[in-house]
Amino acid sequence: MNQKAVATSRIARRPPRTLVVGGGFAGLAAATALVDRGHDTQLVERRPFLGGKVFSFYDPAAGHAVDNGQHAFLSAYRNTMALLDRWGAGHRVAFGRRLEMVFMEAPGRARRFAGTGLPAPLHLLGALLRFEALPVRDRLAMARPALDLLALDAAGRRELDAMSFAAWLSRHDQSPQAVAAFWEPLALAAVNGSPQEVSAYMALQVLALGFLGSERTSHLGFATEGLSALVEPFVPYFTARGGELLARREVQAVREAGERSDGFRWVVEFRDGDTLAADSVVLAVPHWRLARLVDPQLRQRAGLTASEGLAAAPIVSIQIVLDRPVVEHAAVALLASPIHWVFAAGRLRSDAPPGALALTVSAGRELATLPQDEVAAIARRELERFFPSARGAQVLACRVIKEMDATLSCAPGSEALRPAQETILPGLAVAGAWTRTGLPGTIEGAVMSGLLAVEAIERERGQACSLAQPLSDPGGAALLARWVGRALGRRAAPVESLLERNETCSK
């Protein structure tokens, strides 16, 4: 055999080498799927820890691992839960036994939005009709958007991306009270923006994910330990299968390997000057970082320039430990308050003291500009206003965490700017909650994107596979209701006319 043939046969025999840049949930999902499929995989992470936007750190003052911000899981997060189970961390997320959310309009006045236990979508309609925060007239009016949601399939929802959720709600005769008491807290929690700020498509996607699948997809879940405990078992899983973790290593540039060296097509350059070559690369970094890693020409060729128009939305979290528990429910939305949600960390977590609370301000652009002690004072004031038993309680620890690019900003029209995970360049894929997943910036979106990126890499190698589980399909009862809704002409306003009317509206 001549030398060239020896080299070629060596290349043919070695496993494909794939590099994943970014150790958030998108990168972790991709790296897991790659080692499972026999790739020689390297995962590069800039920071000393994994998890990206999902992490915790031990706070001696608080006496437990404090999260960078409360994260809620939905039982419809099929890909996330499958990934956590694969690592052996699935038991670290506990789900409620049914759909339940608590909204507080004034001190001591908690209103439950609770599913009926009936099959979807009856559980949702039952919850709407029994929601005492609103007068009966408003509750009945809420059935209209619910029925229209049923009537729209995924393609129909997608056509609503140019419209704001607020405009969609107004087209469905939702009173200002219904928006303030229900739709706004829901949009803030699920899409990280007010109904004015987010697209109808993204809001409806989350509602469809949670409410249309089956009764079981609408349960909220929370980590029972610090968030970093969720990703902890990834490292032994990954390295036991031959994966190599390169932490504290920042990638500075990604480029094509000009001349084919040993058959590798891509080269990444590290900040310290080192380089690594690979057959394929999954770039699982935030969208604004991608623009720094890939030069404009390559971005153009890869079809990644549109994402430069995407923006991020912040989340401000206040982690407080009081000397006693003051919040009865696991999660409470505060209405007409600068603090949007209060989570009873002391109840949700096995390792936190009973008085631990996590307060969240979604899309909190204004609060994010205030000094930490002012934010803490606002949090304390609101706690005392809504929960009288907090008055006089001693604050044992308080920490304000501002995540300025917590999630993708799902402004109307942003869907068209989100790229697919597959690029036109062989061996280059992108991942991240900001890529096109059909979901807003969520853990589930991040995990799906990582799996879709690996599907793209494998397809290009002629090893097509199906890894990402699709967003839950409507259950039988929901399909029946969709059929009935359509038959009754519930979809009287076609999507196109809604869009037209919205444009007229915004003039």
Ligand SMILES: Cc1cc2nc3c(=O)[nH]c(=O)nc-3n(C[C@H](O)[C@H](O)[C@H](O)COP(=O)(O)OP(=O)(O)OC[C@H]3O[C@@H](n4cnc5c(N)ncnc54)[C@H](O)[C@@H]3O)c2cc1C
């Ligand atoms: C406070 C807060 C609350 C949230 N609440 C929820 C919630 O309740 N439910 C939910 O589903 N989602 C929630 N989210 C959103 C969710 O956390 C994110 O959408 C998801 O974790 C994003 O994952 P990702 O892998 O796409 O990106 P990231 O987590 O941002 O990961 C990207 C990784 O790339 C690394 N990196 C960047 N540049 C480089 C480089 N040059 N070289 C090497 N590595 C690099 C980064 O350090 C990071 O680890 C919340 C987010 C925040 C911040």
